[in-house]
Amino acid sequence: MPVISVAVGSLGIVVSAGAILAAILRASAQRKLSREAEQVLKPEAANGELVARAEVQAPREARRSADELLQEVAQKSKAVLYVVSNKTSDKFSLPNLTKYLRMKGVEVFEGSTPEDTIEVNALRLLQLLDSTASGPGSKPRAAPGAPLHHELIEEGVARADLDARFPAMKDAYVQQPLDYGRNSRYGDKWRISCYLVVMENWKPKIEAHPAMVECMGPVMDKCTDAFARWYCGIKSLASIDVSVMNAFVTRYRPVHEEDQLKKHIDGSNVDGSVILALPTDDPFEGGELYVWDGKPQKEYVYRMNPGDLLFLDNAVWHQAKPITSGTRWALVLFLRLQSPIAHGSCRPAG
Numbered sequence: 094m095p096v097i098s099v100a101v102g103s104l105g106i107v108v109s110a111g112a113i114l115a116a117i118l119r120a121s122a123q124r125k126l127s128r129e130a131e132q133v134l135k136p137e138a139a140n141g142e143l144v145a146r147a148e149v150q151a152p153r154e155a156r157r158s159a160d161e162l163l164q165e166v167a168q169k170s171k172a173v174l175y176v177v178s179n180k181t182s183d184k185f186s187l188p189n190l191t192k193y194l195r196m197k198g199v200e201v202f203e204g205s206t207p208e209d210t211i212e213v214n215a216l217r218l219l220q221l222l223d224s225t226a227s228g229p230g231s232k233p234r235a236a237p238g239a240p241l242h243h244e245l246i247e248e249g250v251a252r253a254d255l256d257a258r259f260p261a262m263k264d265a266y267v268q269q270p271l272d273y274g275r276n277s278r279y280g281d282k283w284r285i286s287c288y289l290v291v292m293e294n295w296k297p298k299i300e301a302h303p304a305m306v307e308c309m310g311p312v313m314d315k316c317t318d319a320f321a322r323w324y325c326g327i328k329s330l331a332s333i334d335v336s337v338m339n340a341f342v343t344r345y346r347p348v349h350e351e352d353q354l355k356k357h358i359d360g361s362n363v364d365g366s367v368i369l370a371l372p373t374d375d376p377f378e379g380g381e382l383y384v385w386d387g388k389p390q391k392e393y394v395y396r397m398n399p400g401d402l403l404f405l406d407n408a409v410w411h412q413a414k415p416i417t418s419g420t421r422w423a424l425v426l427f428l429r430l431q432s433p434i435a436h437g438s439c440r441p442a443g
Contacts, residue, residue, distance in 0.1 A: 156212070163185055166219065166222070170361060177189050243403065246404065248401060250312060252400040256399070265302065266344060268284050269287055271284070271288075287341060288305070289305055289306050289309055289340040290337045290340040291339060313340050313424065320426075321335045342424050347377075353413055353415035357412070358410055362429075363407060366425065367425070368402070368405070369400075369402055373421060377416045380415070382395045382397055382414070383413075385411070
């Protein structure tokens with residue numbers, strides 16, 4: 094090994110070239126780590142989110158694996174986990190993940206590798222779940238004794254109006270089989286509803302039934318207006334933009350797969366739901382509606398009368414118990430909510 098003599102004052106110090114090279118490399122590595130750390134902490138000017146590219150460039154030991162990110166998603170929302178993962182729910186599905194983000198209005202990151210693309214978009218998903226855990230613009234709901242996330246409004250729609258519409262509604266009703274997909278408890282076996290509004294890309298493709306739209310469309314509008322007032326009241330919002338994703342009239346009869354709706358939530362992409370009890374000319378037994386809500390969670394049981402409205406915030410577990418005789422009718426709305434875009438006054442329904 095060659096040596097270099099370096100004179101310092103009157104003292105001669107002998108240093109190996111290898112030692113000098115090692116010192117230079119250590120200093121270079123420290124400067125690189127400092128720059129990467131600054132990138133990870135640098136906020137994006139446009140919206141305050143972390144720069145996605147900086148997260149990818151972070152030191153490997155500071156980054157979380159895709160499996161760890163998926164576990165975080167599962168802890169925050171089981172429903173979202175089923176939507177963005179593969180068939181066994183143990184790995185991210187890149188097409189499902191990016192489709193969900195686009196549906197929620199989140200910009201999708203396209204990395205140089207599938208791994209980087211999943212990692213950054215998973216982080217964006219976690220940010221979305223954190224920001225929307227209590228609904229658009231709402232207050233945190235984690236504190237004990239917080240308000241419930243559902244409410245029964247007695248005769249929220251006038252009984253006389255529904256009675257007058259019932260003959261035309263019954264004549265308009267046709268069963269329209271629909272496949273709700275692999276994440277639904279019912280899959281392709283749901284066939285007891287007639288649709289006023291249908292989301293795109295359902296299989297098989299079905300259209301809203303014109304006769305039912307004509308008969309029950311005005312009632313659907315009353316329900317969405319009432320839900321908006323209720324939601325603004327519980328979330329302390331000035332306004333909320335409500336659009337209908339799915340709307341359908343369901344007929345329950347005491348036969349297999351037509352008598353009940355098993356315990357479920359209405360899907361991770363459903364921001365709120367409305368159930369309106371409708372009249373019947375064939376009185377039924379059973380059919381109570383069960384709701385699980387609150388912290389600690391409690392079970393609530395409702396025997397709804399025609400005109401009664403049940404409002405549900407997103408991800409509230411509920412169930413329609415089996416009927417043992419007669420015929421039960423209900424109008425159900427799945428809603429999508431957007432953050433307030435205008436100022437106004439809202440008050441709770443009721």
